[in-house]
Amino acid sequence: MPADFKKDLMNTRGFPLSIMFLIRDFISLVFTTCLSVAIKITGKLYLIESQHQEEEKKRTEAELINLRQQLNPHFLFNTLNNIYSLIAISPEKAQEAVHELSKLLRYVLYENNNQFVPLQNEIDFIKYYVELMRIRVSETIDIKINIGNLITTEKLIAPMLFITLVENAFKHGISPVEPSFIHIDFRQDDTGERINCSIQNSYFPKDKTDQSGSGIGLENLHRRLELLYLKEFELYTGKIDNTFYSKIVIPLHKADK
Numbered sequence: 001m002p003a004d005f006k007k008d009l010m011n012t013r014g015f016p017l018s019i020m021f022l023i024r025d026f027i028s029l030v031f032t033t034c035l036s037v038a039i040k041i042t043g044k045l046y047l048i049e050s051q052h053q054e055e056e057k058k059r060t061e062a063e064l065i066n067l068r069q070q071l072n073p074h075f076l077f078n079t080l081n082n083i084y085s086l087i088a089i090s091p092e093k094a095q096e097a098v099h100e101l102s103k104l105l106r107y108v109l110y111e112n113n114n115q116f117v118p119l120q121n122e123i124d125f126i127k128y129y130v131e132l133m134r135i136r137v138s139e140t141i142d143i144k145i146n147i148g149n150l151i152t153t154e155k156l157i158a159p160m161l162f163i164t165l166v167e168n169a170f171k172h173g174i175s176p177v178e179p180s181f182i183h184i185d186f187r188q189d190d191t192g193e194r195i196n197c198s199i200q201n202s203y204f205p206k207d208k209t210d211q212s213g214s215g216i217g218l219e220n221l222h223r224r225l226e227l228l229y230l231k232e233f234e235l236y237t238g239k240i241d242n243t244f245y246s247k248i249v250i251p252l253h254k255a256d257k
Contacts, residue, residue, distance in 0.1 A: 078167060079104065079132070086136050093135050100132040108160070115228075116253055117159045119195070120152035123186065126162055130184070133170050141174055142181035150188055150195070156253040158228045162197045164217040165237075165246045172244060173201030180204070188252075196249045203244040225250070 079101055086094040107125045111117045130145050137143070166184060174180045182201040188194065218237065225233045225248075234249040 076105070076108070078171075082133065082136050097132055097135050100128060100135070103128045104132065112159045115158065116156040118152065118255070119150065119155040119157045119252065122157050122159060122162065123147060123150065123152065125160070126166060126184070129163060129166060137170075137174055138176075140179075142179075142183075144182070145184040146186065148185070148187045150186060154255040155192075156255050157195065157250065158224065161221060161224065161248065161250065164221040165197065165199050165248060168217065168237075168246065169199050169201040169244070172203060172205050175202070175204045178202075178204070192252070194249055194251050196247065199246045201244050203239055203242055221248075 083094055083097045083101065086097055104125065107121065107128075111121055111125075127145065127147075130143065134143060169182045169184070173182045180202045183199065185196075185198045187196050187198075189196070222235060225235060229250055232251050234247065236248075237244070237246045239245070
């Protein structure tokens with residue numbers, strides 16, 4: 001074999017070029033194989049993650065449905081208790097209360113099945129409830145509800161979130177013998193993207209013998225907020241002197257056009 005030909009088959013380090021070509025091809029094959037395996041594994045991981053997310057979504061939806069189902073009989077039980085107390089005092093007011101209750105039940109039975117409802121519908125529901133409660137309490141009790149300049153058009157909200165705080169205000173905020181008040185205020189922030197419901201009421205806590213309600217209200221509310229709004233909500237309840245304060249702030253959703 002001519003010396004020049006042998007020299008051409010050797011690289012600068014003395015390795016035959018044929019071996020270098022084999023090494024290069026082997027490395028390319030390994031790289032291609034690893035890349036193919038990585039793509040397949042990534043695809044499987046993506047599929048597994050998608051399935052996991054879908055299962056988690058179904059679990060969340062099932063839990064929300066369960067929480068709403070707990071809320072419905074809880075709300076109905078409290079409201080019927082209120083009407084029952086009216087029958088002996090004023091049959092006329094009890095009859096009026098049943099009429100107001102029908103408006104509330106229509107909302108609870110139909111709107112509450114949706115994950116989000118128009119903000120205006122939720123505000124109307126609270127107003128109906130407050131008017132129902134006015135019927136059964138003394139006219140001397142200071143009850144105010146301020147709606148303000150809410151931009152309700154094309155805004156959505158999860159149903160029956162405010163009612164828990166409003167119910168608690170009427171349950172613990174009224175005394176038959178002492179001056180009492182309940183002030184409810186709704187307002188939106190400057191951007192119009194969040195709504196704030198603030199409640200102040202006189203505080204007359206019920207004793208342990210009071211069995212009205214099931215005690216699930218605030219716990220139910222907090223869990224629903226966690227599931228629906230993750231960390232994008234504020235919930236506060238607390239007492240200062242003889243006044244009880246509660247507040248809930250949640251983002252508003254835009255309706256699909």
